[in-house]
Amino acid sequence: MASNKIRVGLIFGGRSGEHEVSLISAWNIFHGLDRKKYEVSLLGIDRQGTWHFGKKQNFWVNPEDSKKVRLNSDALAVTIVRKRSEICVIDLKDGKNVAKIDVFFPITHGTFGEDGCLQGMLEMLDAPFVGPGVLGSAVGMDKDVAKKLLLQAGLSISKFHTLRLGQDTARKISEIIADLKFPIFVKPANLGSSVGISKAENKKQLLSAIKLAFQYDTKIVLEQTVVGREIECSVLGNERPLASTPGEIKLAKGFYSYAAKYFEVDVAMPIVKAQLSKATVKKIQKLAVEVFQVLQCEGMGRVDFFLTKEDKIFVNEINTLPGFTGISMYPKMLEQTGIKYQDLLDRLISLALKRKENQRKLKRDFKA
Ligand SMILES: Nc1ncnc2c1ncn2[C@@H]1O[C@H](COP(=O)(O)OP(=O)(O)O)[C@@H](O)[C@H]1O
Ligand SMILES: [Mg+2]
Incomplete structure (x- = not known):
């Protein structure tokens, strides 16, 4: 019997540091989607980047408890492709089509899932998806580019500088110290969840904060603290x-x-x-x-x-x-x-x- 329900592909997990948070978000969305309107396919990306298709017990240890998460490999390894007018979920083992999708709901927080990478892949398939497109996702993730656009629009942001790995860092740091007041926040440009972020009270702390942030990204931002x-x-x-x-x-x-x-x-x-x-x-x-x-x-x-x-x-x-x-x-x-x-x-x-x-x-x- 053909159903007129909208077929939603819920994408979660992924290779970012927010893998587990994503599984918790997905659990809530999975249970929130109205089954009178939607047919939901679960598409979990594991930490290595393989896509899996499965039932809820494949992805949550205890399906009644969103906090106990897993992404286990007994779910089918799949890929998504476009076949003429349809988006299909394909079993990698035998090439069989296991589901069809009308719209994707990616809830993949962080790197690769929120920064335009996944959005680009879905765009290539000409698939509708929830959330910003490639550009909005990429801009929203890059604190340096986002700040520059906000400044250009005349919006108030804290004073900041950008450093790139391998550039004349020593000279730039003296310029930054002369320009910004301590405490200074140091952040990897493209990350989330406060990973790699520190607050430096003096030059010594600033140097180690810069070192730490460069472990996570080749571009970092340094900004003056806003008390508020x-x-x-x-x-x-x-x-x-x-x-x-x-x-x-x-x-x-x-x-x-x-x-x-x-x-x-x-x-x-x-x-x-x-x-x-x-x-x-x-x-x-x-x-x-x-x-x-x-x-x-x-x-x-x-x-x-x-x-x-x-x-x-x-x-x-x-x-x-x-x-x-x-x-x-x-x-x-x-x-x-x-x-x-x-x-x-x-x-x-x-x-x-x-x-x-x-x-x-x-x-x-x-x-x-
Ligand atoms: N310029 C700043 N002044 C004061 N606090 C800041 C500043 N920048 C960051 N913080 C603190 O650090 C937290 C994380 O920084 P944020 O830029 O939001 O990174 P993330 O994208 O990882 O959430 C903020 O929620 C805030 O508590
Ligand atoms: Mg934040």
């Missing part, structure tokens, strides 16, 4: 995106480090609705949409800010495939704004399909 609250805002949409009510990450100590994000309890407290004046909420929402558009995003994005005591707002960054775990801010802030989890998933999928529809209307060749 950390405010986040969800953005959803294509041409006319909407912004959620802002939330806040309250930190008991230090900065929002990798440990504070994933292990340490009680260090970071996410507050779904930040205590802010109406005027500030409006300003943040307007800015969030502006950032989203300046950074070429579509579908979704979580924009993070710093808010100082003087009510000055600095843009920190955008996350183009934000967390979708049970406690993640992106869906929670939208829920606070009146968009329920299931409704959010529906909207994301329809935004992906609409974007592809518009793309397909474009002329590809010119005939005089």
Whole structure:
């Protein structure tokens, strides 16, 4: 019996440091998708980069507990291909078609999954997919390029410099120290989850912070510290995106480090609705949409800010495939704004399909 359900390919896992977080996000999306509307195929990418197709017990140790994750190899190793008008999931062993996909939902946080690589692969297949396209994903991941675009748009960001491995680092460091005030944040340009990030209080710490960041990327950014609250805002949409009510990450100590994000309890407290004046909420929402558009995003994005005591707002960054775990801010802030989890998933999928529809209307060749 032919079904008129939309066939969703949920892609998760992957080769980044956020592999496990991705499995937790995927678990929530898998359970949130309305089965009256969707037929869902699970596509897990293992840490080596092999794609697997399987049932939920292949990917989560205890299917009732999102936290116990695994990506085991008894799921079929597959690849995805286009065969004429259809996108097929192909069993690598015998070349048989095991599923067909209408739209992909990649929830692959971090390197290769969020930075335009996977998006490029899906574009090559002419497949609709959730979240920003190649450019928005790549720009959103690269802190150096993103900051340059934000500056050009006249948006406030903290003062920063960029260093590339192998360039005249010693001379540049003296220039940077003369220009920026300590403490200085040092970050790999293309990473997430605070990996490789440190806060340097003096020159000695700065040198080791630079060394550490260069272990993760050949390009790093150094930026002046902004003292302020950390405010986040969800953005959803294509041409006319909407912004959620802002939330806040309250930190008991230090900065929002990798440990504070994933292990340490009680260090970071996410507050779904930040205590802010109406005027500030409006300003943040307007800015969030502006950032989203300046950074070429579509579908979704979580924009993070710093808010100082003087009510000055600095843009920190955008996350183009934000967390979708049970406690993640992106869906929670939208829920606070009146968009329920299931409704959010529906909207994301329809935004992906609409974007592809518009793309397909474009002329590809010119005939005089
Ligand atoms: N310029 C800055 N001033 C103050 N704190 C910062 C600054 N840059 C980063 N931080 C702190 O470090 C955390 C991680 O930095 P961020 O740029 O968001 O990296 P990631 O992409 O890994 O999340 C922020 O959430 C914040 O706590
Ligand atoms: Mg961040």
